[in-house]
Structure formats: C-alpha cells, structure tokens
Amino acid sequence: NAGVMQNPRHLVRRRGQEARLRCSPMKGHSHVYWYRQLPEEGLKFMVYLQKENIIDESGMPKERFSAEFPKEGPSILRIQQVVRGDSAAYFCASSPPERRGYGYTFGSGTRLTVV
Amino acid sequence: AQSVTQPDIHITVSEGASLELRCNYSYGATPYLFWYVQSPGQGLQLLLKYFSGDTLVQGIKGFEAEFKRSQSSFNLRKPSVHWSDAAEYFCAVSTDSWGKLQFGAGTQVVVTP
DSSP states (O other), rough: OOOOOOESSSEEEEOOEEEEEEOOTTTTTEEEEEEEEOOTTTTEEEEETTEEEEEEEETTTTEEEEEEEOSSSEEEEESSSOOOOGGEEEEEEEEEGTTTTEEEEEEEEEEEEOO | EEEEEEEOOOOEEESOEEEEEEOEEEEOOOOEEEEEEOOOOEEEEEEEEEOOSSSSEGGGOOOOOEEEGGEEEEEESSSSSOOOOEEEEEEEEEEEOOOOEOOOOOOEEEEEE
16 A cells, blocks of 8 residues: 655746645545645645545645645645745645544655745 | 644764653643654654553654643653664644644754764
C-alpha cells in the first residue's frame, strides 16, 4: 500500500509563474490536508478537503492560492503568480473518514523555490 | 488563543544518553496530542499520540511521552538515543473534531558520537 504521494519533490518557478502541487492520498483515504512549512518554522495548516469539497480553508492566503480534490485524480494545490515568499515546503496528509483526528499520514512534501 | 510551545530550538545529545523534548500547549480542554519526527528532506512520521486514558504513551522507535494536565505538557522521552534519532521533532495538538493540527516550531536534535 503506497503512502501519500506528492509530486514533484522539488519545483522551481520564476516570480509570476504558476505552481501546481499534486497529492495522491493513500488508498482508501478520502480526506486530504495541506500544510506549509516556511524556513525555520513549524508546519502551518492551509486547507482541508474531502472529495469534491473544501471543508476548511481558514489557513489559505486569500489571494493566489487555491486547492481542489476532484472525484477522480489527485488533490491539487495551485499557487498563481508566485512570489519569493511562497518558497517553502508544502506537505500533504491524508486520512480515512473514520480516523480523522487520529494522526494522519504525511507525504514527503514538495519543496517550492521561487527565483 | 490556542498555542503550542517547544521551548528548545536545538538540543545536542551524546549517543546512548537520554533525551527529553519539551512541549507545552495552551488550550481550554484536553486536546489530542501528537509527536512527529522529520528527517532532513523528508515528510513527517508520527511517533505517538495521546487522546485519553493512560497518561504515559508508548510510541515507535523506543519513544514515549507523558501527558501532564496540571502542567499542560506533553514531553517526549527516549532512554538511550541512537545516531539515527538525529532529526527535527514537532509537537502538535488537534482541537477540531476533524483533526486540524497546530504545530510547535520544532526542536532540532543533534546526536554526537
């Protein structure tokens, strides 16, 4: 059973470009969470999604950031018009419905560098 | 406001020595409590968690943690560290029914020979 898969592992974008980060949850997991880790900081919650629904996006910046988790395919975190301050590690985690809140499984992250 | 504090940013410990990492939280009720470990360039791995019951929790890799309600603490311990324990350790709390985690800033552990 593969774990939470994130790709790409490393992503370099120039300022103003778009970044698309993908997360494939573990098999059977229908809940996805995105966290951001800025340099020298802990992880900060961004958004919680279930299939085709955004449940909590209280941690998402109001502009340029969006997330989706379609019925088919991976969850996508999209950052439009990236700026230097978006450089960070972005982690996805997943859980099955019955284990939400019980400590979910994290992927290895996507490290975004904006140049 | 809810908060998670890891007072030690950096700890150096000799291989074979004991390790204790501190974590304090601020929350009105007892939250769900977690410890995660992050190796360089890797994601986070769950070491252990506390929800209720026995306040001494056993985890993977020989780690344990003790919940002390009176001190609002959830300190992580290991009796004898191995070089492979060098990593960053994060304490986290969950206060929502669906499990949104609030993380501390982390403690970097360096293991010396």
